[in-house]
Amino acid sequence: MKIHNSKASLKSTLLPLKNNNKSIGFVPTMGALHKGHLSLVKQAFKENDWVVVSIFVNPTQFDDPADLKKYPKTLDNDLLLLNSVSEKIIVFSPEASELYHQNISSKKYHFSGIEKEMEGKHRTGHFDGVGTVLNLLFDAVTPDKAYFGEKDFQQLQIVKELVILDHIPVKIVGCPIIREKNGLAMSSRNKQLSQKEFSEAALICKLLTTVKEKFHNLSIAKLNQLVEEEFKKNDFFTLEYFEIANSATLKTHPNKLKNVKYRAFIACFIGGVRLIDNIALN
Ligand code: PAF
Numbered sequence: 001m002k003i004h005n006s007k008a009s010l011k012s013t014l015l016p017l018k019n020n021n022k023s024i025g026f027v028p029t030m031g032a033l034h035k036g037h038l039s040l041v042k043q044a045f046k047e048n049d050w051v052v053v054s055i056f057v058n059p060t061q062f063d064d065p066a067d068l069k070k071y072p073k074t075l076d077n078d079l080l081l082l083n084s085v086s087e088k089i090i091v092f093s094p095e096a097s098e099l100y101h102q103n104i105s106s107k108k109y110h111f112s113g114i115e116k117e118m119e120g121k122h123r124t125g126h127f128d129g130v131g132t133v134l135n136l137l138f139d140a141v142t143p144d145k146a147y148f149g150e151k152d153f154q155q156l157q158i159v160k161e162l163v164i165l166d167h168i169p170v171k172i173v174g175c176p177i178i179r180e181k182n183g184l185a186m187s188s189r190n191k192q193l194s195q196k197e198f199s200e201a202a203l204i205c206k207l208l209t210t211v212k213e214k215f216h217n218l219s220i221a222k223l224n225q226l227v228e229e230e231f232k233k234n235d236f237f238t239l240e241y242f243e244i245a246n247s248a249t250l251k252t253h254p255n256k257l258k259n260v261k262y263r264a265f266i267a268c269f270i271g272g273v274r275l276i277d278n279i280a281l282n
Contacts, residue, residue, distance in 0.1 A: 026143030032072040032188030061129030
């Protein structure tokens with residue numbers, strides 16, 4: 001497995017592959033890898049000759065310096081996990097100064113408005129940071145396809161818009177959420193949970209599943225109320241938002257509309273750890 005810290009050495013590995021018409025799949029990550037990331041890597045191998053995985057905790061997408069500081073960093077373990085999938089993985093793990101040069105700041109993006117919903121409302125500048133770093137990473141890797149998990153469904157939609165806006169010739173592939181045995185969506189942040197918090201966090205997926213089951217029989221207002229009441233009853237959690245939104249626009253509707261695909265989205269804190277999840281409803 002090759003590990004590159006600079007764009008120049010990454011290019012020197014990729015250039016001969018590209019010249020030989022080998023296709024490159026790309027999985028951008030912030031490290032602290034888990035089975036969810038590995039499922040993206042495996043999918044990328046099904047569809048490409050080689051796979052680049054970037055490991056880079058992007059400072060510009062964090063609005064809270066404390067959150068950035070405590071973001072788990074497990075590089076040695078990440079490399080072991082990747083090696084267990086394939087020795088043909090090319091790892092790109094640059095320093096911020098290498099990727100951003102002198103200017104570690106984000107560009108302002110205007111997507112179709114989806115950046116203003118949910119995560120955009122609660123994490124100021126988050127999607128500008130994501131857009132900026134992905135632009136830099138796509139430029140360094142020049143992949144044919146790039147893989148993103150549906151756990152960050154809003155991010156996935158934003159990335160699809162980003163590549164059109166910035167004219168980046170890459171196909172964006174969304175992959176299903178991978179869950180723990182108790183239903184909790186896999187996330188690097190799960191490493192910050194105590195055992196008790198981890199088992200309590202099963203409630204998130206349980207509630208989303210209940211909302212899906214009741215979606216056809218209850219109104220959106222009733223479903224919102226159901227989730228809010230469950231959170232009020234539970235001392236472990238603080239609900240940041242629960243929304244039932246149009247999957248394409250990510251906007252909420254007071255009433256269900258015909259021919260619209262809906263998804264339920266949730267963000268909550270458990271013991272100071274912020275978790276997000278979502279589910280398709282129809
Ligand atoms: O989803 C993530 O891990 C990050 O937002 C990404 C896409 C790697 C950009 O830093």
